[in-house]
Amino acid sequence: ARQLAAHPPRRSVLFVSFGAEELGLLGSSYLLQHFPLPKDWVVAMVNLDMVGRPKKGPALTLGGYGTAKEWAELIPKLNRNHHLKLTTSAGGYGASDHSSFYSAGVPVLFFFTGAHEDYHKPSDDAEKLNYPGFARVVQFAADTVKAVANLPERPTYQKVAQEEGPRRSFKVRTGLIPEYGWEGRGVKVSGVRGGSAAEKAGLQAGDVVIKVGERVVHNIYDYMYALGDHQPGETVPFTVQRGEQTLTLPVTFEAGGGGKS
Structure with a gap:
């Protein structure tokens, strides 16, 4: 904000802190x-959600990469000055507030550095933040906002092909913490919450979920859609890759997902 105030871009920039995201994107929808x-x-929405603990690189997952035709040229050009380890995802839907804007026809970019074992726990304290990596990610985001705000024409909204709409109000949860920076097939498990359905089923950090019930899981979005297929109390087989082994673990869904996994 200070950088933008010192050197105002062509377009105005609105800073917003949303509430009630995990209850179903209530703040951004409102x-x-x-x-x-x-x-x-509104020409674009840039969303920063969980960017304080980037892994080595620093690694950054950038969602919404396919929601404006300009992103594919703009983002690599900007990253030449930052040298972040970028993983991109074309879709504009996902587990955060940018989904509301994408649904409204606004190009989006979603900055995310991955979940961790302290996610939603009292142990997620300030001293565990990766401040140097955090600063580099935020500066990249600031430069992205400035570049978008200075574009001669508004970004061209694109609806990503073969993408399902958001299904945020899950009736179920598992306690599985995904590793959002995972670049392979499936959903890699960063950790499981103590006492959760995932822990009771035997899921472990490092496992890769490749199927939930009958739904093949190629990525985090497939996994979120799979949660929407089921009801609390239902026991569903999770097909998991653990090293060289392929395991089938029965997970009994808990009630009250509210957007959590």
Whole structure:
């Protein structure tokens, strides 16, 4: 914000801190329904969600890469000055507030550095933040915002082909913590919450979930859609790759996902 104030770009930039994201994107949905300016003035939404503990690189997952045709040229150009280890995902839907804007026809970019074993725990304390990596990711985000705000024309919205709509209000949860920076097939398990359905089923950090029930899991989005297929109390086989082994672990879904996994 200080950088933008010192050198104002062509377009205005609105900083927003959303509430009630995990109850179903309530804050971002409300803003879009009660926007203080004409909504067609919004040319893009850049979302930072969990960027404080990047892994070595620093590694950054960038969602929404396919939601504007300009991103494929702009982002690599900007990263030449930052040298981040980028993983991109084309889709504009996902487990955060950018989904609301993408649904409203706004190009998005979602900055995310991955889940960790302290996610949603009291142990997620400030001293565990990777401050140097955090600063590099935030500066990259700031430069991205400045570049977008200075584009001569508004970014061209693109609807990503073969992408399902958001299914945030899950009725179930497992306690599995995904490793969002995973670049392989399936969903890699970063950790499991103590006492959760995932822990009771025997899932472990390092496992890769490749199938939930009858749904093949290629990525985190497939996994989220799979949660929407089921009801609390239902026991569903999770097909898991653990090293060289392929295991089938029965997971009994807990109630009350509210957007959690």
